[in-house]
Structure formats: structure tokens, C-alpha cells
Amino acid sequence: GIPNHFIAQVAPNQMHIRRVEIIPLEVVVRNRAAGSLCRQTGLPLGLELNPPLVEFYLKNDALGDPLLTGDRLRLLQIATDEEVAQITQMALAVNTHLSRFFAECGITLVDFKLEFGRSQRGEILLADEISPDSCRLWNQEETDPEKRILDKDRFRQDLGAIEEAYALVMQRVLAHSIP
Numbered sequence: 001g002i003p004n005h006f007i008a009q010v011a012p013n014q015m016h017i018r019r020v021e022i023i024p025l026e027v028v029v030r031n032r033a034a035g036s037l038c039r040q041t042g043l044p045l046g047l048e049l050n051p052p053l054v055e056f057y058l059k060n061d062a063l064g065d066p067l068l069t070g071d072r073l074r075l076l077q078i079a080t081d082e083e084v085a086q087i088t089q090m091a092l093a094v095n096t097h098l099s100r101f102f103a104e105c106g107i108t109l110v111d112f113k114l115e116f117g118r119s120q121r122g123e124i125l126l127a128d129e130i131s132p133d134s135c136r137l138w139n140q141e142e143t144d145p146e147k148r149i150l151d152k153d154r155f156r157q158d159l160g161a162i163e164e165a166y167a168l169v170m171q172r173v174l175a176h177s178i179p
Contacts, residue, residue: 001093002090003124004126005017005018005019005020005119005125005126017127018119018125019119020117020127021117021118022127023078023083023087023116023117023118023124024059024060025057025059025078025079025087025115025116026056026057026058026059026114026115027054027055027057027087027088027113027114027115028054028056028057028112028113028114029053029054029092029094029111029114030049030053030054030111031048031049031052031095031099031109031110031111032048032049032108032110032111033045033046033047034110034111034136035136035153037053046110052092052095054088054091054092055067056073056084058076058078059115070084086124087116087124090116094126095112098112098130098135101176103140104176105173105175105176106140106141107137107138107139107140107150107172108137108138109136110135110136110137110138111135111136112130112134112135112136113128113135114128115127116128132150132151132166133151133152136151136152136153137149137151138150139168146159150165150168150169
């Protein structure tokens with residue numbers, strides 16, 4: 001039920017999508033404290049965030065993808081207040097579905113990144129992938145803080161076993177059907 005750019009899967013590695021103009025924002029939804037949130041605030045790793053935190057970052061590698069406030073979003077005219085509210089609502093709806101789905105797979109969805117775009121008619125559409133490269137995922141069956149990591153943090157933290165972690169995510173996801 002989330003408006004998105006996907007039309008059809010036409011081959012195992014190909015899909016048809018609607019053309020969108022990508023809004024230069026990375027939208028991060030956080031369910032638990034991790035990564036830059038811990039480094040920048042001193043919050044303990046794994047602290048549950050209730051309600052989830054939605055953050056906006058300028059999609060600009062040269063500037064280091066800086067965190068944006070509401071006033072900076074308005075100053076840069078990246079999106080209107082109404083679009084920001086719609087994106088926030090859509091991101092939280094995605095979070096509700098993904099959190100429930102991953103929990104059924106024995107995985108905690110710590111946080112994830114989304115991107116949105118505008119269709120030719122001006123609709124805001126989800127226009128991004130969901131993968132262990134764009135999510136922070138923890139194995140609920142593992143208590144060791146390093147062994148539980150099933151995402152790109154295995155690479156970032158030089159923990160090894162990246163392929164095995166991604167394969168475990170895929171195995172669990174394929175064992176469940178998305179409602």
C-alpha cells in the first residue's frame with residue numbers, strides 16, 4: 001500500500017519502474033540507537049527509540065551527506081513542508097511493515113535508509129531498494145553484539161563473514177512471504 005516506482009519484475013535481475021525525479025534526500029528511520037546516532041549523541045548502542053526517529057540527510061557525497069533540520073530543508077527548497085510530512089508518513093508506514101516482517105524472520109530492524117522521488121505527475125513515490133546494504137539488521141537469536149550483525153556493518157567494522165550474513169538474511173526472508 002505504499003506508493004512506489006515499481007511496476008513489474010520482468011526477469012530475475014530486471015524490473016520495470018516508473019520514471020521519477022529523485023529528491024536529494026536520504027530518509028533514515030531509526031528504531032534503535034546505532035551508528036552515527038550513538039557517535040553524535042552518546043546514546044547507548046541498541047537503545048529502543050519509541051517512537052521511531054525519522055531523519056533527513058542531504059544526498060551529497062561532497063558535503064558528507066549532512067543531517068538537515070526542518071529549517072534547512074525549507075532554506076534549500078528540497079521539498080515543501082507538505083512533501084516532508086508525506087515522506088515522513090510513508091517512511092513510518094514502511095517501517096511498520098518492515099519491522100513486523102523482519103521480526104517474523106527472527107531479525108531486528110535497527111534502522112534503514114530510503115529515497116523518494118516525484119513522478120511526472122508530481123506524486124511522491126518510494127524509489128529505492130531494501131537490502132542489507134540499506135538496513136541495519138540484527139539476528140534476534142544472537143546476543144553477541146558483533147555476531148548478531150547481518151548487514152553492511154560487518155564490512156564497516158571489518159568483522160568478516162559478510163556473504164554468510166547476507167545469505168542468512170536471504171534464507172530467512174525467502175522462508176516468509178511479505179503480506
